[in-house]
Amino acid sequence: MITLSKLAKTFNTRDGKVTAVDQIDLTIEKGEIFGVIGYSGAGKSTLIRMLNMLEVPTTGEVSVAGKNMNTLSQRKLREARQEIGMIFQHFNLLWSRTVAENISFPLEIKGVPSTERKTRVEELIKLVGLNGRGASYPSQLSGGQKQRVGIARALANNPQVLLCDEATSALDPKTTDSILELLIDINKKLNLTIVLITHEMHVIRKICHRVAVMENGRIVEQGPVLDVFRRPKEHMTKEFVKQVTEPEETEEALKHLFTEEGIGHVLQLTFVGGDAKRALITDLIRKFEVTINILQGKLSQTQDGSYGSLFINVTGDEHHIIEAIDYIRKQEVEVEVIHGE
Structure with missing residues (x-):
C-alpha cells in the first residue's frame, strides 16, 4: 500500500x-x-x-x-x-x-x-x-x-x-x-x-x-x-x-531495594501471549526451595496478544535459585537477572 x-x-x-x-x-x-x-x-x-x-x-x-x-x-x-x-x-x-x-x-x-x-x-x-x-x-x-x-x-x-x-x-x-x-x-x-x-x-x-x-x-x-x-x-x-510495561515507581523502588543486605536475586520476567496468564510463580514455589516476593508487575494488551512484565525477589540457596531460573527459561519466559548476590 x-x-x-x-x-x-x-x-x-x-x-x-x-x-x-x-x-x-x-x-x-x-x-x-x-x-x-x-x-x-x-x-x-x-x-x-x-x-x-x-x-x-x-x-x-x-x-x-x-x-x-x-x-x-x-x-x-x-x-x-x-x-x-x-x-x-x-x-x-x-x-x-x-x-x-x-x-x-x-x-x-x-x-x-x-x-x-x-x-x-x-x-x-x-x-x-x-x-x-x-x-x-x-x-x-x-x-x-x-x-x-x-x-x-x-x-x-x-x-x-x-x-x-x-x-x-x-x-x-x-x-x-x-x-x-x-x-x-x-x-x-x-x-x-x-x-x-x-x-x-x-x-x-x-x-x-x-x-x-x-x-x-x-x-x-x-x-x-x-x-x-x-x-x-x-x-x-x-x-x-x-x-x-513498568510502573513509574519501579526503578526507584528497585534502587532502594538494592541497598538492603541479603536481598538475594531480583529478576525481571517477560511474558508474551498465553504465557502472561500462567501461574508460574505458584509452580516455582511448589517445585523449588525458594522464597519469592512479587515487587512490581504490569500486564498490557497489544493488537496481537498480551505482554506482561513482572519483577520478583528470589531468596534461598544459590543452587536452588539457579535451578528455578533455569526452569523459568524452559517455560519460554524471558528472564533478566537485574541483581544477584
Whole structure:
C-alpha cells in the first residue's frame, strides 16, 4: 500500500542544512495500522507529511496505492490526496461551520451533489458516534468530539489511507482510549490503512500492528509491536517500552531495594501471549526451595496478544535459585537477572 525508498528531507536554516528525514526505506501493508514513534525532533512529523506530499522530499520516492507521488502533476496529486485522509493534533476544524458542514467540506470541494453529500455526512456522523450533534459548532464540543469530527471529515472521500499526526496528544487518557478504539473499529470495518505518529508508547501498544522507532531522522528499529515489546534492541526503544510495561515507581523502588543486605536475586520476567496468564510463580514455589516476593508487575494488551512484565525477589540457596531460573527459561519466559548476590 505504501512504499518509501531512500526518502530524505533537508531544510535550509540560518545555522545551515538540517536533515529531518534521512534515507528511510519502509513498506506499510494494506489494512495495517502502522505506528511511528519518536521524541520531539526525531523527524516523524516531516515523514508523515511527505506521504501526501505536504512536504516534498529532497530525495527518494513515495508510492501510495501504486502511485508514485513524486511524479504526479498538480491535478493528479490533488486526486491522489483525496485517497489519503489526515487528522491532526489540534483538530483543524472550521469554527464557523457546524459538525455536518465540516464533514461535508471535502465533498463540496470535490463537487459531490448536495443529496449525496447529505447522505454521506449522515453515514459518517453515525460511524464516529456523533449522532444528534450534526448541527453543533466546534466550540460546543469536547476535545474527543472535535477529533471525531476530524476523523469523519478525513473519511468523507472514502480514502484508502488515514494519516494521524499526533491525533491524541491533546486529549486526556480516557478520551484518548475512546479515539483509539474508534480507529481500531474503522480499520476493521473499512480495511483502512492507518499510519500514525506519536511519542506515546501507550498509543502504539493499544492500536498498532507494527511500529518503527525514529531517532535523528532515521528508523533505528521496527517490527511487529509484540516483538518490539518482547525484545527491544535499541536503548531508546527500551525507554519507550518501559512507558507501558513498568510502573513509574519501579526503578526507584528497585534502587532502594538494592541497598538492603541479603536481598538475594531480583529478576525481571517477560511474558508474551498465553504465557502472561500462567501461574508460574505458584509452580516455582511448589517445585523449588525458594522464597519469592512479587515487587512490581504490569500486564498490557497489544493488537496481537498480551505482554506482561513482572519483577520478583528470589531468596534461598544459590543452587536452588539457579535451578528455578533455569526452569523459568524452559517455560519460554524471558528472564533478566537485574541483581544477584
